[in-house]
Amino acid sequence: xxxxxxxxxxxxxxxxxxxxxxxxxxxxxxxxxxxxxxxxxxxxxxxxxxxxxxxxxxxxxxxxxxxxxxxxxxxxxxxxxxxxxxxxxxxxxxxxxxxxxxxxxxxxxxxxxxxxxxxxxxxxxxxxxxxxxxxxxxxxxxxxxxxxxxxxxxxxxxxxxxxxxxxxxxxxxxxxxxxxxxxxxxxxxxxxxxxxxxxxxxxxxxxxxxxxxxxxxxxxxxxxxxxxxxxxxxxxxxxxxxxxxxxxxxxxxxxxxxxxxxxxxxxxxxxxxxxxxxxxxxxxxxxxxxxxxxxxxxxxxxxxxxxxxxxxxxxxxxxxxxxxxxxxxxxxxxxxxxxxxxxxxxxxxxxxxxxxxxxxxxxxxxxxxxxxxxxxxxxxxxxxxxxxxxxxxxxxxxxxxxxxxxxxxxxxxxxxxxxxxxxxxxxxxxxxxxxxxxxxxxxxxxxxxxxxxxxxxxxxxxxxxxxxxxxxxxxxxxxxxxxxxxxxxxxxxxxxxxxxxxxxxxxxxxxxxxxxxxxxxxxxxxxxxxxxxxxxxxxxxxxxxxxxxxxxxxxxxxxxxxxxxxxxxxxxxxxxxxxxxxxxxxxxxxxxxxxxxxxxxxxxxxxxxxxxxxxxxxxxxxxxxxxxxxxxxxxxxxxxxxxxxxxxxxxxxxxxxxxxxxxxxxxxxxxxxxxxxxxxxxxxxxxxxxxxxxxxxxxxxxxxxxxxxxxxxxxxxxxxxxxxxxxxxxxxxxx
Numbered sequence: 001x002x003x004x005x006x007x008x009x010x011x012x013x014x015x016x017x018x019x020x021x022x023x024x025x026x027x028x029x030x031x032x033x034x035x036x037x038x039x040x041x042x043x044x045x046x047x048x049x050x051x052x053x054x055x056x057x058x059x060x061x062x063x064x065x066x067x068x069x070x071x072x073x074x075x076x077x078x079x080x081x082x083x084x085x086x087x088x089x090x091x092x093x094x095x096x097x098x099x100x101x102x103x104x105x106x107x108x109x110x111x112x113x114x115x116x117x118x119x120x121x122x123x124x125x126x127x128x129x130x131x132x133x134x135x136x137x138x139x140x141x142x143x144x145x146x147x148x149x150x151x152x153x154x155x156x157x158x159x160x161x162x163x164x165x166x167x168x169x170x171x172x173x174x175x176x177x178x179x180x181x182x183x184x185x186x187x188x189x190x191x192x193x194x195x196x197x198x199x200x201x202x203x204x205x206x207x208x209x210x211x212x213x214x215x216x217x218x219x220x221x222x223x224x225x226x227x228x229x230x231x232x233x234x235x236x237x238x239x240x241x242x243x244x245x246x247x248x249x250x251x252x253x254x255x256x257x258x259x260x261x262x263x264x265x266x267x268x269x270x271x272x273x274x275x276x277x278x279x280x281x282x283x284x285x286x287x288x289x290x291x292x293x294x295x296x297x298x299x300x301x302x303x304x305x306x307x308x309x310x311x312x313x314x315x316x317x318x319x320x321x322x323x324x325x326x327x328x329x330x331x332x333x334x335x336x337x338x339x340x341x342x343x344x345x346x347x348x349x350x351x352x353x354x355x356x357x358x359x360x361x362x363x364x365x366x367x368x369x370x371x372x373x374x375x376x377x378x379x380x381x382x383x384x385x386x387x388x389x390x391x392x393x394x395x396x397x398x399x400x401x402x403x404x405x406x407x408x409x410x411x412x413x414x415x416x417x418x419x420x421x422x423x424x425x426x427x428x429x430x431x432x433x434x435x436x437x438x439x440x441x442x443x444x445x446x447x448x449x450x451x452x453x454x455x456x457x458x459x460x461x462x463x464x465x466x467x468x469x470x471x472x473x474x475x476x477x478x479x480x481x482x483x484x485x486x487x488x489x490x491x492x493x494x495x496x497x498x499x500x501x502x503x504x505x506x507x508x509x510x511x512x513x514x515x516x517x518x519x520x521x522x523x524x525x526x527x528x529x530x531x532x533x534x535x536x537x538x539x540x541x542x543x544x545x546x547x548x549x550x551x552x553x554x555x556x557x558x559x560x561x562x563x564x565x566x567x568x569x570x571x572x573x574x575x576x577x578x579x580x581x582x583x584x585x586x587x588x589x590x591x592x593x594x595x596x597x598x599x600x601x602x603x604x605x606x607x608x609x610x611x612x613x614x615x616x617x618x619x620x621x622x623x624x625x626x627x628x629x630x631x632x633x634x635x636x637x638x639x640x641x642x643x644x645x646x647x648x649x650x651x652x653x654x655x656x657x658x659x660x661x662x663x664x665x666x667x668x669x670x671x672x673x674x675x676x677x678x679x680x681x682x683x684x685x686x687x688x689x690x691x692x693x694x695x696x697x698x699x700x701x702x703x704x705x706x707x708x709x710x711x712x713x714x715x716x717x718x719x720x721x722x723x724x725x726x727x728x729x730x731x732x733x734x735x
Contacts, residue, residue: 116230
C-alpha cells in the first residue's frame with residue numbers, strides 16, 4: 001500500500017453502520033497492516049450503534065498476520081466505491097492525470113472576511129405549518145415520506161430508535177396535519193421533546209429506508225458540526241447553494257437540504273462528492289456521514305430540549321443543480337480580464353519571433369494536410385532536421401532550436417532510420433542531433449485530451465521551440481465531422497502551446513474523393529475546424545504529369561548526370577551547353593570521349609537518374625496564413641525520401657491531379673449502346689463456357705456461372721436475339 005494515502009480521510013467515506021461484521025473486521029486488519037493505531041479504528045467504529053467499548057482493542061490483539069493479509073487497498077477501494085476522489089491525499093505520479101480535483105479552484109468564499117449571519121426563531125411558533133411547509137417544499141403529494149419520532153438516550157445524546165414510518169404520502173400527511181387541531185402527535189406519533197424528531201430527505205417507495213428504497217435522488221443533507229452556527233448560515237448563502245429548505249437542527253448545526261437532482265445513484269454520488277468538495281474548499285467542513293440519499297435530517301416544527309427545530313428559509317441560492325454548478329465554475333474560470341487598447345497603444349506587446357520565416361511564429365499552431373502517400377511524415381521530419389540545424393524548409397528559413405517529434409504511426413526502428421535517411425538525402429552534416437527528441441508512441445497512444453498533460457510534463461523543462469505530432473488521426477477524440485467535438489480536440493493543442501510556449505505542428509489527411517476543385521482549406525478531412533483553427537495551414541496536392549513533362553524531366557536528369565560525370569573526369573570542354581539540352585547528344589559525347597569502363601559507369605548513372613524521374617511525384621503546396629501574407633504556391637518534387645523544390649519551373653503550369661473530376665467522369669461514361677454490347681458479349685462468353693456437345697446449355701448452369709438471377713439471364717438471352725429458350729434450356733439460333 002502506498003502510504004501517501006491518508007486512510008483516515010478514506011474512512012470518512014465508509015459508514016460502519018452499513019458494513020457487516022467481516023467487513024468491519026477487515027477495516028481493522030487493514031489499519032493494523034498499514035501501521036495505524038487501534039484508536040483510529042475505535043474512533044471510527046463509534047459511529048455505529050452496534051459499537052461496544054473495548055471490543056476493538058480486544059479484536060486488534062488477534063490480528064497477528066495472515067497468509068493473505070488485508071491491506072489498506074481494501075479501505076481505499078471501499079472509500080472510492082462510496083465516492084472518495086482522494087482529494088489532496090497523495091502526490092501525483094509521473095503519469096497521473098491533472099483534473100479539477102487537484103487544483104485550488106472552486107473557491108468563492110473569502111474565509112478571512114466572511115461574517116456570520118444570525119439565526120432567529122420564528123416570531124410566531126406554528127409547528128403544524130412548519131411541517132406542512134417543509135413537506136410541500138420537498139415532496140410531491142403522491143410521494144412517500146419517511147420520518148422517525150421515537151428515540152433513545154446514549155451518553156447524553158438522543159438517537160432514533162427505529163427506521164420509522166414510510167407508509168404515508170406527503171399529501172396524506174399534509175391533509176391529516178391540516179385537520180389535527182395542532183396535535184401533531186396524533187398524526188406522526190408522540191415524540192420526546194428532549195430529543196426532537198427526524199425526517200428522511202428524499203422520497204421512498206414505502207418498503208424500507210435503505211438507499212435502494214429511494215425513488216428520486218433529489219436532495220442531499222449538508223451539515224457541519226465543526227463550524228460555528230452563524231458562520232455555517234453565512235457560507236451556505238455565500239456559496240449560493242441550491243437549497244430547498246434550510247432548517248435549524250436545535251443543536252450545533254443548520255441542515256441544508258440541497259438540490260442535486262441526480263438521475264441515478266451513480267450520478268448522485270458524483271454530484272454529492274463535487275458539492276462536498278466545494279463546501280470544504282470554502283470553509284464549510286461537511287459531515288461526510290450525511291452523504292447517503294436516505295439520510296435522516298431534523299424535522300422542523302418540533303421541540304428539542306430548550307430549543308426548537310424550525311425552517312430558517314426555503315428555496316434560497318441558485319434554482320437548480322445545473323445553474324449552481326455553472327455559476328460556481330464560472331466564478332473561477334481563470335480567464336484574463338479585458339484590456340483597454342488605449343492602455344497599450346504606445347507600448348504594444350512584442351510579437352512572437354518566427355519559427356518558419358513568413359509562415360509560422362513560435363508558440364503558434366500549424367497544420368500540414370495532404371492525401372495519403374504525399375510524404376507528409378517525411379516533410380515533417382525534414383522540418384525537424386531544418387529546425388535542429390537552422391536550415392531552410394521548402395525554401396523558408398527556420399529558427400534553430402530544440403524540437404520534439406511525437407511519432408504515433410511508425411515503429412521505433414523505422415522512425416529512426418527515416419531521420420537518418422532524410423539527413424543524408426538533404427546533405428546535412430548531423431552537427432546538432434541533440435536538438436531532436438523523438439517520442440515513439442506507436443501502439444501506446446491515448447486520446448489527445450489524455451496525451452496533452454503527459455506531453456506537457458515530459459516537455460516542460462526541455463525548452464522546445466516546436467513539437468511535431470504525426471499524425472493526429474491516431475489521437476482524435478470524438479467525431480471528426482463534429483465542429484464542437486473537434487473544437488474541443490484542437491483546444492488541446494492550445495494547451496500545449498500555452499503551457500510550453502512552443503509551436504505545435506501536426507498533420508492530417510484529406511477527405512475522400514477528388515480534391516483539385518476544392519480550396520486548399522477545404523481539403524482536410526472532417527470538420528472545417530481543422531482548417532480554421534491553426535495559425536498556418538499548408539496543404540499538399542498532387543500534380544498531374546503529362547508525358548511531355550515527364551520526358552522533359554528525364555532529358556534534364558540524364559544531361560545533368562552526364563555533365564557532372566564528364567566534369568568529374570576533366571572533360572567539360574568536350575560538350576557545349578547546346579549539347580546539354582539533349583540526352584541523346586550527351587550520350588553520344590560521353591561515348592566519344594570516355595573509355596569503355598568510364599562510359600559504362602556514366603551511362604549507369606544516367607540511367608539511374610532517368611529511373612528516379614519515374615519514381616518521383618509532383619506536388620504543390622498552398623498556404624493559408626493568419627500572421628503573414630499569403631505566399632505563391634510552391635511546386636515540389638517528392639524525390640524519396642525528401643521533397644525538392646522545382647528549380648526549373650517545369651511544374652508551374654501543371655494542373656492538380658483530377659482538377660475537374662466531373663469532366664473525366666463524363667468522358668469515361670458509357671453510352672446505352674456500349675452497355676448493351678457489354679451484356680451481349682457477357683452472355684455469349686457465359687454460354688460458350690457451359691455449352692454441351694448437343695449445342696445446348698442449361699439455364700441453371702448459366703445462372704450459376706454468371707452469378708446473376710434466372711430472370712436476368714433469360715432477359716439477357718432475349719435481348720441478345722441470337723438464342724432460343726425452351727424448358728430450361730437454351731441454344732443458338734440457326735443462321
